[in-house]
Amino acid sequence: MNIVVIGGGAAGSAAAARAKRLMPNANVILIEATDMITHGPCGIPYFISGIVSSRDSLVTYTPEVFERERGIKVLINSEVIDIDIDKHFVEVVKKNNYTKEKIIWDKLIIATGAIPIIPRIPGIDLKGIYAIRHPAYVHHLRDELSNLRTISIVGGSYLGIEMAEALLELGKRVILFEKESSLLPASLDEDMAKIVADELIKKGVEVHLGEQVIGFDGRERVESIVTNVNSYRVDGVILAMGVKPNVSLAQKAGIKIGSTGAIEVNEFMETNIDDIYAAGDVAEKIHRITKRRTWIPLAPTANKEGVVAGANAARGRILRFPGVIGTAITKFYDLYIARTGISEKEAKTLNIKYEAKMIRAKTKAHYYPSSKDVYIKMIIESSSSKIIGVQIVGWDPIVAGYIDIVAIAIERGVTIEDLFFSDLSYMPATAPVWHPLIVAARVLSKGIL
Amino acid sequence: MNIVVIGGGAAGSAAAARAKRLMPNANVILIEATDMITHGPCGIPYFISGIVSSRDSLVTYTPEVFERERGIKVLINSEVIDIDIDKHFVEVVKKNNYTKEKIIWDKLIIATGAIPIIPRIPGIDLKGIYAIRHPAYVHHLRDELSNLRTISIVGGSYLGIEMAEALLELGKRVILFEKESSLLPASLDEDMAKIVADELIKKGVEVHLGEQVIGFDGRERVESIVTNVNSYRVDGVILAMGVKPNVSLAQKAGIKIGSTGAIEVNEFMETNIDDIYAAGDVAEKIHRITKRRTWIPLAPTANKEGVVAGANAARGRILRFPGVIGTAITKFYDLYIARTGISEKEAKTLNIKYEAKMIRAKTKAHYYPSSKDVYIKMIIESSSSKIIGVQIVGWDPIVAGYIDIVAIAIERGVTIEDLFFSDLSYMPATAPVWHPLIVAARVLSKGIL
Incomplete structure (x- = not known):
C-alpha cells in the first residue's frame, strides 16, 4: 500500500509519521517542493531579527533523519504538478533536473499549506517588496534587509506585528499600514487592539490605521508606497496581508473547494474524493462554537489534522478532528x-x-x-x-x-x-x-x- | 439583622463584604483578633526574605478603609472567646483593655482559619524556635533571624520550601528535615519530589529526608536539633510542619467537627447549627474527584467559600461551593x-x-x-x-x-x-x-x- 503525502510542513510531516506508525508495512512517501521538511514558518520573524541564527534551526528534522528514523521515503525539491484522481497517481517534477515521475497512491494526503496574499496593485513587482512565505526562502531576506533604512509593513496581522518588532530590533524605521481601523482586525475587538497599537507606537513604529495601500512607486526598486491618504518614501516593503489556502493543485484535480476557499473536509479529514485526505492550512476547519466552516491557518491545528489524516489513511476513520475555536497568540516585545x-x-x-x-x-x-x-x-x-x-x-x-x-x-x-x-x-x-x-x-x- | 463574622482573613473578609453587598441594610460586623484584616499569610516568606519590605504590604485593606468603603463594622484586636448558639450571641474580649462585650447575631460566619502544628516534643518551648502563623506576628521574626547563622527548617512543606529560599537569600546556612522520604509528601509523588529536592540541594540547602525531629536542646535558646538519626548545631528553628483547622471555639460551642478535624459544612457552607456558617481554612471541603471530605487550606478556596457563606447568610442558599481538586503551586528560586x-x-x-x-x-x-x-x-x-x-x-x-x-x-x-x-x-x-x-x-x- 502506497500512502503519498504532498507537503512536508506541519500537517504533511505529522500525517506521514502517523500513517507509517500505524501501518508499518505501508510505503509512505512524503513529497516536498523545497529542501526543508518539518519547518516552522512561525519562526521566520525571529530569524529575521537574528534571535534565531540559522534558517536550519527552524526545522525539527532534516529529510535524512526523518527518512531514517521514521522509515518514510522523503522526496525534497520535488513539486507535485498534477493529481490524477481516477488513475491514482501524482506527477512529480524534480526541481534539480526537471525530470518527471509518476507516483501511484492508494491513499493521498494533501497538505500543501497556505501562501501569502499578494495584492494585484501597481508596482507590486518592484524589487524590495517581500512576502514572507517559507523558511526555505528567507536566507537572502535577512541580508537584503540589512542595507535598508526605512521599511514599510503592509498589514497589521500577527506577522505584521512580529515583523515590526524584528525590524525595530535591526534598527530600522518601521511604517505599518493597516486598512482596517484597528490592528489584528480579524482577531481582536477595537478596544483591545487599541492597547496593542499604543504599544507599537510607544516602541517607535509609525502606525497608520484605516489607510489602504494602493500601489508602489520606484524605478527598479520600490522607492515609495502609496496609500489612499498619502505617499511615503520607503527602502523596502514587507507584505503581511495574510495568507490563503494553497489549493490550486487540488482544485485542478477536481477536489471540492469549500466556501472559505480551502479544501472541504469532514471530521475524518476526508475530501469529497475517496481515499484523498487534506490536512493543515490547505483544509477547512469547523468552528466548535459557531459550528460553521472556517479557515484559521495555524501550526498546532495543522499538526493535529495531520495526525488525524495520517491515522485514518492508514486505518480508516479511527480519529475525528473536533474543530477549532480560534485560539491564537503573538507578542510584541514584552x-x-x-x-x-x-x-x-x-x-x-x-x-x-x-x-x-x-x-x-x-x-x-x-x-x-x-x-x-x-x-x-x-x-x-x-x-x-x-x-x-x-x-x-x-x-x-x-x-x-x-x-x-x-x-x-x-x-x-x-x-x-x-x-x-x-x-x-x-x-x-x-x-x-x-x-x-x-x-x-x-x-x-x-x-x- | 446582624451578620457577625469571626475572623478577618480571606474567608471572613470575603464573607462580610458579600453579605453587606447583598443585604445593604444588615449590620455586618467583622471581628478580628489581631490588628490586621484581609491579610495574606502566603506572603510571609517574602517578607522574611525582604522581597516585601513591610508587613503592612501583606494586607489588601486596612480596617479603616474596609469599614469606610464597605460599610462593615470592623472590630480589631478583638477575640471571640465564646459562641452561644442558643441565645445567638458571641462574647468578645478587647485585647487592649480586656473589656468584654456580647454581640448578638442573626447569622454567624466562623472563619477562624488555621494554626500551625506545634509538636509536643522536648525543648519545643526554647527560644529561637518559630512557627509561622499570621502576618501580625512576623514583624520581629525578621529582626530576630538577622543575627542567626544556621537555621533548621522542620518540614518539607510548601512553607518549608519557601522559607528555605528566604533564608538562603538572607545568607543563612539552612538544614531542612522532612520525616517522610520525599519533599511535599502530601502533594507530590516521589519521582517528582526528587526533582525538587535536587534543586534545593543544588542551591545549598542541606536536605535530610526520612529524618524525624524528636527534640531540641539548649539552655534558654535552642542550640541543637535532635532527630532519629543525629543531632545538629543550630541557631534557630522554623517549624513548617503544616497547619490544622482552628476549631477550638466552634468545638466548645457544640458545632459539629468532621472527620478531617475541620468544621463540617455542606455545599452552602452551613454547619450543623441553624444560621451558623463556616468558611475558609476552618471548614471541611469536598474533593470534586473523590467526592470525599478533605481539608486543604488555601487562600483562593477561602475567598470563594467566604463569598458563598456571605451570600447565603444574607440571602439564603443562593450559592453552592462545588469543592476543590487540590490545586497548589509554589516556587523555589526559578x-x-x-x-x-x-x-x-x-x-x-x-x-x-x-x-x-x-x-x-x-x-x-x-x-x-x-x-x-x-x-x-x-x-x-x-x-x-x-x-x-x-x-x-x-x-x-x-x-x-x-x-x-x-x-x-x-x-x-x-x-x-x-x-x-x-x-x-x-x-x-x-x-x-x-x-x-x-x-x-x-x-x-x-x-x-
Missing part, C-alpha cells in the same frame, strides 16, 4: 496578545446575544514585585452565561497560560459561575489571590458572585 | 512546583485503576532562546482515559498556566483525547508547537494519538 473563541464583533455578526466586559488586573499578588498589567475582555452568551470568547493583552508571558485556560473552558461549555469556582492555583509570585480570569467572571456576574 | 487532582500515591490508596506517565519537555519552540525544561506527570483513570491528576515541575513561571489548564480540564472530565484536540495557543516564544500537556496526553494514548 506585550503578549492572545485571543480565543469569538470576539464581540463576531458575536454581533452571528446575532448572538452576548455580554462583554473588559477588566485590568495584575499578574501577581499586589505586594509581590514585578507584577504586570493584564487586560482581559470576556464575552459570554447571555442566555447560558457560557464563556464564548476571551481576548487578553498583557505584559507578562503568563498570558499564554490564561488563554489556554479559557480555551479549555470554552470547549467544555464552562459558565462564569463554573470558572469562578474552578480550583486555579495561587501563590504570590504567580497570581493574585483572585485570579484575573476569575475577576473577569465576577464582573460579568453582576453582583451574584 | 523552579515552579505545581499539582492538581490526585497523585499516583492517592490513586493507589483510593483503589483507582490508573495509568501515569512522566515526560520532560521544553517550554518554547526548540529554536527559540531561553526555553526551559519542564517535567509533567499525568495520571488518568484507566477505564475512561479522563485526567485525574497532574504534577508539574519546571524552570518557567508558565507552570502556573499549565496547572490551571489542567485544573479546568479535570473539573470538566476531559480525557486525553479531548486534551490532545484542544485548541491551545502557540507561538515560538510561548510554547512548543506540540504543547507539553498535549505531549503528555499523547504519551498516555499508547500510539492512538
Whole structure:
C-alpha cells in the first residue's frame, strides 16, 4: 500500500509519521517542493531579527533523519504538478533536473499549506517588496534587509506585528499600514487592539490605521508606497496581508473547494474524493462554537489534522478532528496578545446575544514585585452565561497560560459561575489571590458572585 | 439583622463584604483578633526574605478603609472567646483593655482559619524556635533571624520550601528535615519530589529526608536539633510542619467537627447549627474527584467559600461551593512546583485503576532562546482515559498556566483525547508547537494519538 503525502510542513510531516506508525508495512512517501521538511514558518520573524541564527534551526528534522528514523521515503525539491484522481497517481517534477515521475497512491494526503496574499496593485513587482512565505526562502531576506533604512509593513496581522518588532530590533524605521481601523482586525475587538497599537507606537513604529495601500512607486526598486491618504518614501516593503489556502493543485484535480476557499473536509479529514485526505492550512476547519466552516491557518491545528489524516489513511476513520475555536497568540516585545473563541464583533455578526466586559488586573499578588498589567475582555452568551470568547493583552508571558485556560473552558461549555469556582492555583509570585480570569467572571456576574 | 463574622482573613473578609453587598441594610460586623484584616499569610516568606519590605504590604485593606468603603463594622484586636448558639450571641474580649462585650447575631460566619502544628516534643518551648502563623506576628521574626547563622527548617512543606529560599537569600546556612522520604509528601509523588529536592540541594540547602525531629536542646535558646538519626548545631528553628483547622471555639460551642478535624459544612457552607456558617481554612471541603471530605487550606478556596457563606447568610442558599481538586503551586528560586487532582500515591490508596506517565519537555519552540525544561506527570483513570491528576515541575513561571489548564480540564472530565484536540495557543516564544500537556496526553494514548 502506497500512502503519498504532498507537503512536508506541519500537517504533511505529522500525517506521514502517523500513517507509517500505524501501518508499518505501508510505503509512505512524503513529497516536498523545497529542501526543508518539518519547518516552522512561525519562526521566520525571529530569524529575521537574528534571535534565531540559522534558517536550519527552524526545522525539527532534516529529510535524512526523518527518512531514517521514521522509515518514510522523503522526496525534497520535488513539486507535485498534477493529481490524477481516477488513475491514482501524482506527477512529480524534480526541481534539480526537471525530470518527471509518476507516483501511484492508494491513499493521498494533501497538505500543501497556505501562501501569502499578494495584492494585484501597481508596482507590486518592484524589487524590495517581500512576502514572507517559507523558511526555505528567507536566507537572502535577512541580508537584503540589512542595507535598508526605512521599511514599510503592509498589514497589521500577527506577522505584521512580529515583523515590526524584528525590524525595530535591526534598527530600522518601521511604517505599518493597516486598512482596517484597528490592528489584528480579524482577531481582536477595537478596544483591545487599541492597547496593542499604543504599544507599537510607544516602541517607535509609525502606525497608520484605516489607510489602504494602493500601489508602489520606484524605478527598479520600490522607492515609495502609496496609500489612499498619502505617499511615503520607503527602502523596502514587507507584505503581511495574510495568507490563503494553497489549493490550486487540488482544485485542478477536481477536489471540492469549500466556501472559505480551502479544501472541504469532514471530521475524518476526508475530501469529497475517496481515499484523498487534506490536512493543515490547505483544509477547512469547523468552528466548535459557531459550528460553521472556517479557515484559521495555524501550526498546532495543522499538526493535529495531520495526525488525524495520517491515522485514518492508514486505518480508516479511527480519529475525528473536533474543530477549532480560534485560539491564537503573538507578542510584541514584552506585550503578549492572545485571543480565543469569538470576539464581540463576531458575536454581533452571528446575532448572538452576548455580554462583554473588559477588566485590568495584575499578574501577581499586589505586594509581590514585578507584577504586570493584564487586560482581559470576556464575552459570554447571555442566555447560558457560557464563556464564548476571551481576548487578553498583557505584559507578562503568563498570558499564554490564561488563554489556554479559557480555551479549555470554552470547549467544555464552562459558565462564569463554573470558572469562578474552578480550583486555579495561587501563590504570590504567580497570581493574585483572585485570579484575573476569575475577576473577569465576577464582573460579568453582576453582583451574584 | 446582624451578620457577625469571626475572623478577618480571606474567608471572613470575603464573607462580610458579600453579605453587606447583598443585604445593604444588615449590620455586618467583622471581628478580628489581631490588628490586621484581609491579610495574606502566603506572603510571609517574602517578607522574611525582604522581597516585601513591610508587613503592612501583606494586607489588601486596612480596617479603616474596609469599614469606610464597605460599610462593615470592623472590630480589631478583638477575640471571640465564646459562641452561644442558643441565645445567638458571641462574647468578645478587647485585647487592649480586656473589656468584654456580647454581640448578638442573626447569622454567624466562623472563619477562624488555621494554626500551625506545634509538636509536643522536648525543648519545643526554647527560644529561637518559630512557627509561622499570621502576618501580625512576623514583624520581629525578621529582626530576630538577622543575627542567626544556621537555621533548621522542620518540614518539607510548601512553607518549608519557601522559607528555605528566604533564608538562603538572607545568607543563612539552612538544614531542612522532612520525616517522610520525599519533599511535599502530601502533594507530590516521589519521582517528582526528587526533582525538587535536587534543586534545593543544588542551591545549598542541606536536605535530610526520612529524618524525624524528636527534640531540641539548649539552655534558654535552642542550640541543637535532635532527630532519629543525629543531632545538629543550630541557631534557630522554623517549624513548617503544616497547619490544622482552628476549631477550638466552634468545638466548645457544640458545632459539629468532621472527620478531617475541620468544621463540617455542606455545599452552602452551613454547619450543623441553624444560621451558623463556616468558611475558609476552618471548614471541611469536598474533593470534586473523590467526592470525599478533605481539608486543604488555601487562600483562593477561602475567598470563594467566604463569598458563598456571605451570600447565603444574607440571602439564603443562593450559592453552592462545588469543592476543590487540590490545586497548589509554589516556587523555589526559578523552579515552579505545581499539582492538581490526585497523585499516583492517592490513586493507589483510593483503589483507582490508573495509568501515569512522566515526560520532560521544553517550554518554547526548540529554536527559540531561553526555553526551559519542564517535567509533567499525568495520571488518568484507566477505564475512561479522563485526567485525574497532574504534577508539574519546571524552570518557567508558565507552570502556573499549565496547572490551571489542567485544573479546568479535570473539573470538566476531559480525557486525553479531548486534551490532545484542544485548541491551545502557540507561538515560538510561548510554547512548543506540540504543547507539553498535549505531549503528555499523547504519551498516555499508547500510539492512538
